[in-house]
Amino acid sequence: xxxxxxxxxxxxxxxxxxxxxxxxxxxxxxxxxxxxxxxxxxxxxxxxxxxxxxxxxxxxxxxxxxxxxxxxxxxxxxxxxxxxxxxxxxxxxxxxxxxxxxxxxxxxxxxxxxxxxxxxxxxxxxxxxxxxxxxxxxxxxxxxxxxxxxxxxxxxxxxxxxxxxxxxxxxxxxxxxxxxxxxxxxxxxxxxxxxxxxxxxxxxxxxxxxxxxxxxxxxxxxxxxxxxxxxxxxxxxxxxxxxxxxxxxxxxxxxxxxxxxxxxxxxxxxxxxxxxxxxxxxxxxxxxxxxxxx
Amino acid sequence: xxxxxxxxxxxxxxxxxxxxxxxxxxxxxxxxxxxxxxxxxxxxxxxxxxxxxxxxxxxxxxxxxxxxxxxxxxxxxxxxxxxxxxxxxxxxxxxxxxxxxxxxxxxxxxxxxxxxxxxxxxxxxxxxxxxxxxxxxxxxxxxxxxxxxxxxxxxxxxxxxxxxxxxxxxxxxxxxxxxxxxxxxxxxxxxxxxxxxxxxxxxxxxxxxxxxxxxxxxxxxxxxxxxxxxxxxxxxxxxxxxxxxxxxxxxxxxxxxxxxxxxxxxxxxxxxxxxx
Numbered sequence: 001x002x003x004x005x006x007x008x009x010x011x012x013x014x015x016x017x018x019x020x021x022x023x024x025x026x027x028x029x030x031x032x033x034x035x036x037x038x039x040x041x042x043x044x045x046x047x048x049x050x051x052x053x054x055x056x057x058x059x060x061x062x063x064x065x066x067x068x069x070x071x072x073x074x075x076x077x078x079x080x081x082x083x084x085x086x087x088x089x090x091x092x093x094x095x096x097x098x099x100x101x102x103x104x105x106x107x108x109x110x111x112x113x114x115x116x117x118x119x120x121x122x123x124x125x126x127x128x129x130x131x132x133x134x135x136x137x138x139x140x141x142x143x144x145x146x147x148x149x150x151x152x153x154x155x156x157x158x159x160x161x162x163x164x165x166x167x168x169x170x171x172x173x174x175x176x177x178x179x180x181x182x183x184x185x186x187x188x189x190x191x192x193x194x195x196x197x198x199x200x201x202x203x204x205x206x207x208x209x210x211x212x213x214x215x216x217x218x219x220x221x222x223x224x225x226x227x228x229x230x231x232x233x234x235x236x237x238x239x240x241x242x243x244x245x246x247x248x249x250x251x252x253x254x255x256x257x258x259x260x261x262x263x264x265x266x267x268x269x270x271x272x273x274x275x276x277x278x279x280x281x282x283x284x285x286x287x288x289x290x291x292x293x294x
Numbered sequence: 295x296x297x298x299x300x301x302x303x304x305x306x307x308x309x310x311x312x313x314x315x316x317x318x319x320x321x322x323x324x325x326x327x328x329x330x331x332x333x334x335x336x337x338x339x340x341x342x343x344x345x346x347x348x349x350x351x352x353x354x355x356x357x358x359x360x361x362x363x364x365x366x367x368x369x370x371x372x373x374x375x376x377x378x379x380x381x382x383x384x385x386x387x388x389x390x391x392x393x394x395x396x397x398x399x400x401x402x403x404x405x406x407x408x409x410x411x412x413x414x415x416x417x418x419x420x421x422x423x424x425x426x427x428x429x430x431x432x433x434x435x436x437x438x439x440x441x442x443x444x445x446x447x448x449x450x451x452x453x454x455x456x457x458x459x460x461x462x463x464x465x466x467x468x469x470x471x472x473x474x475x476x477x478x479x480x481x482x483x484x485x486x487x488x489x490x491x492x493x494x495x496x497x498x499x500x501x502x503x504x505x506x507x508x509x510x511x512x513x514x515x516x517x518x519x520x521x522x523x524x525x526x527x528x529x530x531x532x533x534x535x536x537x538x539x540x541x542x543x544x545x546x547x548x549x550x551x552x553x554x555x556x557x558x559x560x561x562x563x564x565x566x567x568x569x570x
Contacts, residue, residue: 008395014473015396022387023402025443030409033420040419094313097306104310110556111314114321116563117552119502121523122541126324128527129534137323140341165316173564197302226413229504233527249415249505257509262419269415276413 040266052263059267068243069251069268073275075156076247080224082160083167088216090164091171096201098172099179109176113169120166124233127162131234149234155241159230167223171216178212179205210291218283225276228253248272321549328352328539335534352539359536360522361515362543368511369518371434373497376441380496381489383443388451388485389477393463403452409445418509425510432516437507441500447492454488455481494562501548519544 004012041059043052063069094112098105115123130137131148139145148158182205190200206213228249235245246254248268256265327335329352330345356362390396391403421440430436458481466476507521514522526540552559 011394011473012396015390015394015399018386018390018394018477019402021383022443022445022448023405025383026405026409026445028424029421029440029442030412030417030445031405033417034412036420036423037416094310097310102306104307106556108310108314109560110553111317113556113560113564114317114549114552117498117548117559118545119504119520119523119548121504121520121527122324122545123320125523125527125537125541126320129327129538130320130323132534135336135338135534137319140338165320169317170564173560177564222413226415232504233524236528236531252415253505256419257422266419269413269419273413273416280411 037266038270040263041270043263045261045263055263059264062264063267063271068246069248069271071243072246072248072251072268073271075245076225076227076249076272078156079160079163079227079247080221082157083163083224083227084217084220086160087164087167087171088213088220091168091216092175092206092213093201094168095172095175095179096205099176109169109173111169112172115166116170120229121233123162123166124230127165127230128234131158150239150241152241152244155235155239155245159227159234159245162230162234163224163227167220171220174212174216175209178209182208207292211293214283214287214291218280221279221283222276225272225279248275324538324542327534328542330535332533332535349535352535353543356536356539356543360526360540362519362522362540364515365517365519365522365544366547368434368437368516369501369520372437372507372518373500375434375438376500377493377496379438379442380444380447381493384447384451384492385482385485385489386477387448388453389455389481391448391452392455393481394473406445406448410449414440415505418506422509430510432511432513436510437518439510440506441496444492444496447496450492451485451488454485458484490558491562494559498548498559498563 040052042054042056044055044059045052098108128149133139133145133147133150136148138148146154149155186204186208187200190204195203226249227247231245231247231250232253235242239245249272252265252269252272254265255261255268326344329348329350330342331347331349334342334345387406391399391406417440425431425436425439430439462480462484463476466480471480501518502520503518504520504524507518508524511517511521514525517525523540523544526537530537
């Protein structure tokens with residue numbers, strides 16, 4: 001091995017000094033905790049959070065037989081299946097409509113993005129009130145009587161609607177950035193060939209910004225699988241739809257911090273990690289079929 | 295402009311306006327409800343849209359129930375410290391990962407990337423245990439704790455430094471600048487826009503976070519706005535005017551700042567998210 005020059009030594013020293021705070025922090029705050037959480041999932045926490053008893057894989061066996069966990073996984077998937085595709089499609093259409101010189105472009109963009117800067121806690125409170133079955137704005141304006149958030153069959157969809165409403169502006173801005181890369185003459189050529197707006201969207205826009213769509217899909221699915229705030233804020237303990245709306249992160253919070261069963265809480269969150277990893281890998285493989293990189 | 299173009303244009307504006315109304319109605323309804331009486335909110339026939347008398351005392355009632363001044367101070371301190379820590383540590387490490395050669399760099403950067411892909415809830419139990427062992431529950435430092443460093447910010451700033459021309463650095467070195475001088479006086483000032491983006495991103499997500507402050511600062515006076523709202527939400531189930539007033543107090547300042555700096559906000563949150 002060749003000896004380092006003093007300049008190289010100096011660079012190495014400063015390199016390590018510069019990354020030291022970040023790496024130290026990441027190792028202590030994040031990397032070690034990953035292993036601690038996995039380790040914790042092999043323990044049963046006693047009453048009042050006292051005493052950790054090693055139980056091996058018993059928590060995982062329990063998870064597989066636990067209908068509440070399966071239901072929560074199903075609720076989480078249902079939420080994601082409604083939220084992600086709809087928010088992506090609506091955002092893509094809005095981005096295409098806004099992707100031209102027009103009056104009021106900035107104003108529309110600012111309005112659509114607005115929910116991104118408001119705490120989900122506040123957003124959930126106002127939607128809970130809009131959804132109120134007796135006095136809520138939605139039922140009154142349309143003269144209907146739907147139990148939006150207490151009917152177990154539709155509550156999770158009502159919550160997904162809030163999720164869509166919250167995130168379309170964010171997705172739209174990402175799509176707008178992607179659309180900047182699409183050359184204008186593609187559309188001119190297509191129009192000359194007689195392609196209408198929908199055809200242009202499907203055959204030019206979507207393939208050309210497919211890397212952006214892929215990125216948004218992957219990050220939105222990860223985000224949607226971690227849904228918590230909206231459900232926690234909207235569904236009260238005595239809501240009949242509670243069991244049909246709790247998500248995996250909600251269960252994690254309930255077990256770990258409300259019931260002090262940190263061992264079982266850790267198991268639930270490791271399961272979520274595995275589900276998210278699996279979904280991401282499937283998408284990474286699937287992208288080869290439809291994502292076009294230049 | 296042909297007739298067809300004109301119709302197209304009208305349709306586009308109608309769609310955009312309808313979506314805008316959908317986006318704004320919840321905020322308008324929050325505002326209107328915040329100034330109503332409880333009786334007015336429960337009136338169905340005739341349905342009351344605008345309060346007959348604007349009930350400004352709802353503000354006093356909410357302030358009396360929750361010390362919003364304290365909550366604001368806590369939230370602002372948490373945000374300020376998190377932004378400071380994130381920008382400082384990420385600027386240093388981002389520069390080193392982008393421009394310095396040293397052994398172990400790839401492995402360390404791999405660790406940063408790995409961490410970015412893990413759902414944050416995985417860290418929460420051990421982080422909570424650390425905070426309680428350090429006796430930092432119900433304190434500002436407890437709120438700041440998970441935000442002391444940032445993998446995402448490191449990645450973002452690394453990208454920013456990678457985009458800068460190399461000759462600038464070479465020239466500085468030839469002029470006799472050592473590494474910290476080159477970094478501090480030549481390179482770091484050129485990444486200001488990325489620092490601002492990271493700062494806004496960090497601030498908005500710190501303000502929106504609900505689970506961590508609920509866990510680590512459960513006391514009414516020690517917690518953040520978001521977590522205080524969750525607490526009120528559980529206690530005032532039918533008093534919608536007061537709940538909406540609380541939500542309004544918690545989100546109006548952020549909305550006002552956003553409207554003034556919308557360009558920076560949108561770039562900071564979305565485009566930095568999109569660079570991942």
